[in-house]
Amino acid sequence: DVVMTQSPHSLAVSLGERATINCKSSQSVLSSSNNKNYLVWYQQKPGQPPKLLIYWASTRESGVPDRFSGSGSGTDFTLTITSLQAEDVAVYYCQQYYTTPFTFGPGTKVDIK
Amino acid sequence: QITLKESGPTLVKPTQTLTLTCTFSGFSLTSGAVGVAWIRQPPGKALEWLALIFWGDDKRYSPSLESRVTITKDTSKNQVVLTMTNMDPVDTATYYCAHSTGNPPYGMDVWGQGTTVTVSS
Numbered sequence: 001d002v003v004m005t006q007s008p009h010s011l012a013v014s015l016g017e018r019a020t021i022n023c024k025s026s027q028s029v030l031s032s033s034n035n036k037n038y039l040v041w042y043q044q045k046p047g048q049p050p051k052l053l054i055y056w057a058s059t060r061e062s063g064v065p066d067r068f069s070g071s072g073s074g075t076d077f078t079l080t081i082t083s084l085q086a087e088d089v090a091v092y093y094c095q096q097y098y099t100t101p102f103t104f105g106p107g108t109k110v111d112i113k
Numbered sequence: 114q115i116t117l118k119e120s121g122p123t124l125v126k127p128t129q130t131l132t133l134t135c136t137f138s139g140f141s142l143t144s145g146a147v148g149v150a151w152i153r154q155p156p157g158k159a160l161e162w163l164a165l166i167f168w169g170d171d172k173r174y175s176p177s178l179e180s181r182v183t184i185t186k187d188t189s190k191n192q193v194v195l196t197m198t199n200m201d202p203v204d205t206a207t208y209y210c211a212h213s214t215g216n217p218p219y220g221m222d223v224w225g226q227g228t229t230v231t232v233s234s
Contacts, residue, residue, distance in 0.1 A: 001176065031217075040220040042160075049209055049224035050160065056219055093160055097219055100173040102150075104160040 002026050002096050004105035012113040019081040021108045023094035028074045031098065038098035041070055041079045044107075045090045054079065055097075086112060115139035117149070117210050117225035124231050125200050131230060135193040135210030142168050142188050146216035149193040151184065153206040154227075161206075165213055166193055202232045 003026040013019040029038045037057035042050035052061045054070040057077055067082045081088055089112060094105040121133035133151070140147055150165040164184040165173045172184055183196045193210060207229045211221035 036219070038217075038219060044160075049211075049227055050221075051224075052220050052222045055222075061222065095160075095162070095220075100165070101175040101177075102162045102165070104162060106159045 001101055002029070002099060002103050004094055004096055004103050006092075006094060006105040006108050008108060009106070010109040010111065012111045013081075013084045014113045015086065016083050017113075019084050019088070019110050021079040021092050021094075021110070023072075023077040023079070023105050025075045025077075025096050025098075029096045029098035030074050037073050037077070038096060039070075039072070039077050040095045040097055041068075042093045042095065043088075043090045044093065050093060053092075081110070084110070084112070115212050115223045117212060117223060119208060119210050119225045119228040121208075121228055121230065123229060124233065126234050127201055127232060129200050131195075131197045131200050131204070133195045133197075133208055133210075133228065133230075135195070135225060137191050137193070137210075137212070140212065142166075142186050142191070142193070144168055146214065146218075148213035148218055149186070150211050150213045150221055151193075151195045152209045152211060152221075153204075154209070155203075155206040158206075163208075164195060165218075167213075167218075200232045204230070205232045206230060 007022045039057040041054040044050040058070045091107045117137040148167040151163040166184045181198045207227040209227045212223040
């Protein structure tokens with residue numbers, strides 16, 4: 001299985017400041033056939049199902065605010081929330097969609113400082 | 114508009130078989146580039162991907178659960194069923210089904226609200 005790790009486990013950021021979450025896969029999730037990274041980011045708020053934020057490592061899902069951005073390639077990826085808003089308090093998960101089982105990271109909890 | 118809804122028992126006894134149904138609308142599992150996945154989340158813990166069935170009936174399973182899990186579809190009813198045998202208290206979790214999109218698939222863009230299953234005698 002591809003093992004996904006995330007750092008930090010949790011972080012607290014002031015409103016309007018930047019939050020950065022890192023995700024690392026134990027093997028590359030870059031497809032040689034289409035040069036796409038099969039790395040997804042989800043946001044999960046308490047009591048709710050996860051919500052797709054970003055796929056192909058950097059493509060924002062329709063309707064997701066542009067303060068959310070993804071970057072990285074191969075095995076190292078980053079989710080950045082510029083100008084954190086109160087409604088962004090959640091747990092964020094990365095997931096590789098390169099090979100089954102489509103494993104998730106352990107999650108990063110984002111709170112307001 | 115795509116929607117999915119999970120249904121099934123809220124309480125099962127150890128060693129019993131769990132059967133969960135995902136009833137969906139807004140898409141067809143006979144169409145290409147579509148799949149339905151099952152994911153679970155124990156209380157306070159991370160997400161765990163369980164299984165995925167594609168429009169062509171291709172099925173993928175988590176190796177750690179493959180001996181216990183079966184995923185099937187009934188396209189006439191717009192349903193996907195997950196069965197898990199020999200349930201144990203560690204299987205207590207919220208179980209989600211989700212729409213998997215893309216060919217090859219690249220993520221799960223719509224999720225059900227989840228159904229909570231407790232395994233206890």
